[in-house]
Amino acid sequence: MQATDNVTLDNCADEPIHIPGSIQPHGALLAFDIDGALQAWSDNAPQLLDLTLALGAPLASLPLPAEVHAIAAECRDLIEDGEAPAIALEVAIGTHQFDCIVHAYAARIIIEFELREVPSDAVAAFALKAHAAIDRFKRQKSIDSLLQLATEQVRAITGFDRVMAYRFHQDDSGDVTAESLRDELEPYLGRRYPASDIPAQARRLYIINTLRLIADINYRPSPLVGRAGAAPLDLSHSVLRSVSPVHIEYLQNMGVGASMSVSIVVNGRLWGLLACHHMTALQVPYSIRMAADVMAQVIASIVQSIEARERALMAEQSAAVRTRVMETLLHHDEPARALLQHAPALCLSLQAEALVVAQYGKLMVHGDIDLALAERMVASLPQSGDEIIERSALGDWPEELRDALAPWAGMLALRFDPSTSGWLLALRREQINTIRWAGRPDKIVRVGPLGPRLTPRGSFDEWRETVRGRAVPWDATARLAAGQLLGEMHRASVARHVETDRARSQLLAMLGHDLRGPLHSINMAATVLQHGGAAGTMSTRIQASSGRMERLISQVLDMSRLNGGLSLGLEKNLVDLVPALQDLLDESRIASPGLRIVADLPPALPLMMDSDRMMQVVSNLVSNARHHGAQGEAIEVTLAERGDTVVLEVRNVAPPIGAEMVANLYSPLKHTSVGNVHNRGGLGLGLYIAQQIVHQHGGEIAYRYEEPQVVFAVSLPRN
Template sequence: MHDPVTLDNCADEPIHIPGSIQPHGALLAFDVANNALLAWSDNAPQLLGLTLALDLPLSALPLPAEVHEAAAECVDSISDGEAPASALEVSLGAVQFDCIVHAYQGRLLIEFERRDTPSDAVAAFALKAHSAIDRLKRQKSIDALLQLATEQVRAITGFDRVMAYRFHHDDSGDVTAEARRDDLEPYLGRRYPASDIPAQARRLYIINTLRLIADVNYTPSPLRGRAGDAPLDLSHSVLRSVSPIHIEYLQNMGVGASMSVSIVVNGRLWGLLACHHMSALQVPYSIRMAADVMAQVIASLVQSMEARERALLAERSAEVRTRVMETLLHEDDPGRALLRHAAALCHSLQAEALIITQYGKVMTHGDIPPELAARIVASLPEGGKEIVERLALADWPDHLRADLTPWAGMLGLRFDPATSGWLLAMRREQIHTIRWAGRPEKVVRVGPLGPRLTPRGSFDEWREEVSGRAVPWDATQKLAASQLLGEMHRASVAKHVETDRARAQLLAMLGHDLRGPLHSINMAATVLQHGGAPGTMSTRIQASSGRMERLISQVLDMSRISGGLGLGLDRKQTDLVPLLADLLDEVRTAHPDLLLQAMMPPALPALLDSDRMMQVVSNLVSNARHHGTHGEPIEVRLHAQDEGLLLEVRNTAAPIADELLPTLYSPLKHASVGNVRNRGGLGLGLHIAQQIVRDHGGELAYRYEAPQVVFMVSLPLG
């Protein structure tokens, strides 16, 4: 029985020690320690016209003098058993060769690659390559760079097709650029599985960045040498014979010759220039090296472009953090503050939706259902990490997986543990239909090497969905998330410190302000006990107790808002006009000297909590009375607009100072507390009014229209 066939059969194939070379050249290998011949290709005696034997000194071989000089220089430059390749043109008899000399693992390799292209033609192609490199440097985007690269490599090498692959985080690759013969089928836009390049081959692509197969149908020339010696490592060899599996792969595609040029960025195989020819094609070594230099230039340019992209993203992320921090420090509702910057946060975190939660309240930005958002929030851990990452359906609780589609990725930032404050960046799963260039799984069959995985038989398009997994956040995006979390932490701490200070201040003021009415009630009760005038005393008790009730109600409202409990609305279909008229009549009765003007339609029904909305109007009118110019009228305007209503309270006054605007709706403002025209006020009116309006789905806003200060309430009718 045969062993089970897996991808490891390909990945473990010893492609760096194939034991043979391609026959369009010959190879000699010497021991660096004594320059003695230890291996040669079977075709070397005939092709080079040499008589070879084991341990024959290099100096004894009748090779051109320049070959001996290059070999000596190579040996002198060896470091840690290695020396880079040097190339020269030589003639052996009537045959022209490119001679490549290099050292690896303590062995000196001299390769002779037969060349039929005249030297002047090679020089002309080299000039084209120089011009191409200059054009590459002027490209502004990676896509434009790769497209130009495929065109230029095809022009200088003569291949029928040149493709540029760009690899993904999972090592699958897209053909992102292509230059081809007009009659060939286009491969642009197709994706290839990571298994097309096993890990073993991927490592070799990084070590030796250019590989040529001059004739796919070649018969390998085996290496000769002493039996029992360690196999000759041909990782850097230009003539290295390639995997029979890969040869089959190319033959099934109808390819006659192939060349690959690696694009290595930061030590990783970032991309590949893959060249195909429909018949055999021998490309001179110097032209191949020109293509290799182009690939190195591309790698350098890609590295610079990606660095600029990362720098730009970091700069934009810093700007977003600054704006978010400013808003969080001045906004009483952190969730709303974050929602205001949701689009910018999505761009910074490369997310497609956001979920923001605090005090049990859930808000969303993007195409994610509120019900699903609430369930996602409920699945978050109670304690532990401040950053929680989920990338695949398998990372989510079982009960959520069936309902998550199309969402699979989440990067959760716990910005305020004390209030269960989370910012969740969401990513969709990769359910985009990919134009695979054939089956991603390989077909098992028994071939000359026994059971193994063979390449796909054709490039027929297959469609496969990549589902259940999101694209992971990269290091740059995670850094932006971590920095954002740090800023939000600082804002949360600052807000908690401010809240503690405000709570202490509130208790002190409340104790002081309640002492007055309590003293009045106590005195009135004493007078009544001793037979004083009941009418006057009962009026005083009623006024003092009413003032106490208002103070306590405001404090309770603020406590509910600060605790994230909300104000508990009871919405009903209500006509605002008669309610508003009654309230304004009460104000006129209580303040006979106040000029109060109303402009309202005959009727304006809306779905709202009438008591809470009258509390808003009362607070705004009280605010106008305390801060407006004495003797000038207060205007209350109500009218319908679009699918909502607009309520304005206007009073004549100087504009509110710019430095006070960020804290206009904050409780316990210095501008309100202790105001000589409102000695009993705690500065809570606008704070509570804003929360009531927001709970109705509306907005409370300030503007100045000289000479009037205007507060506007906009609400939806339904």
């Protein structure tokens, strides 16, 4: 055969291990077509079974024990689509005791006779041990304790020197997570084996035929004969199937004399494996192997239940978070700020360590992440396309960003509102792992009789590899939580857009209503002037009305900027807040004769701020206090430093604000604004804009009631 040019792991994966053309010699095999005509047999069958065999011989004509003919007939009756499950019994032929196993596969009836030396009563005792072990399995609450118990119990009933429990990762590499072994053997617990140790076609066989025994790795295969003109005999479900020479070499390199593997299959996937090794040859009776197989099926069921329970708990927690997030989004003016109110719970739900929220070009973060880096992360996201973008390693990010990412490597990005560039980014840190490989995980190319081929690893000494640049991969639970959260956020966004359209119509109606008054006053004043009225009085009225119109239009423009995702264009400078406040309060006293304002201010308080905008906040609070406060009662204004925070409070005597009003206190468009005699000055936008100004200064504005006073407090960072 001509040597291949490229030797890769695909060469191993292409090996037809399900049709090896031979069996292990501790038994014999007969294969028949559906009609019972002999098609193939192992070359040791005539001697071991004391038979004379010829191609095409009818099964009924062979001098086999009656019970063999009976289970062969039963198997034939059970065939559907060319397959029937295995049926087994004990038989004696001459001086030999056999486990006889009959199954049908690929339209062939296969009868195997496996030699057995262990007496029936000993096998029964082992079966009782297996039953007791299964009862103990059901009481385990964690997967780790379950697997450890499994290795101990399988070793007890089979007699192997070492039993390991593998648990496979998404990349099909496997960790030894539990182990039971003879004292003098080197432990393999905690070591990882590469995915290439189990090629794809072997993984398939582990799933469809969950138990495989190699009684003696130094065996000489017994070839199959017969099969004239027939397709190769598929031994996928055979108990005597011969083993790949590569796998035999692998076991020899480990110093193993016999091997058994029992698959743990969860939801159709090879979830784990019980790998059994013996340092010498070991023939484990079929019935005991089947007991181990049943144990593995029970383990798989318990694993599935534990994982389902964990998923259900996570789903319940995620649902509670989504409900709270949805409620906040529907009642909050800033979705980004609303999301960050639930940041710790969202991190728990998404199994993330930091959050970034972007909308309208504004960015907010939760966690130890640099704001400039967060901006670059958001900028790296596509303008259109998938609604969920997943990155788990540095290689998943744009090349120009990789050097700046540390310590972050994983990202799950949710596009919750495309029209406003709304993104929620869940981030995971780089996990620097030291993997304890059982030997170097790479295979070696050697030239053999058939040309170059990959050979298995020759050393299983611990070999450590440090893996960088990867985060913990996003699993199905996190993806599900993200998808459900995104659905809720989409619904909130749609509801918000509907409300925005409604508010826009309401705004126009309010604006028309509130502008009609000052326009009418100006028109009347102009008419009086035209007819020789008092110029001074009319001039004052025109000035007051035009000022009111200017304030209305200014508020609408501010709201328009905010709804468009723009900032208010703050120009911060170091300003002494005290003189600015004194000037504003003096203007208020002059504009409203009889208004009493009591101020408690420090001698000076310099602060980085936009003075005009901050005075706009105070003016709004004082105006509200004047309109809604008790007649004749003073308005109190206090300014003080509290640690690293500057606190400005405006107080007035008034009844407490109703709970239904508090919920919408900072909403830009309140239904009570239209026609409200206490709100002659505007559309109800004042507190909304004041809140936005304070937020853009990095502060907070809050309402509370201290009988008999209504209190609005503005908190600003000192630096």
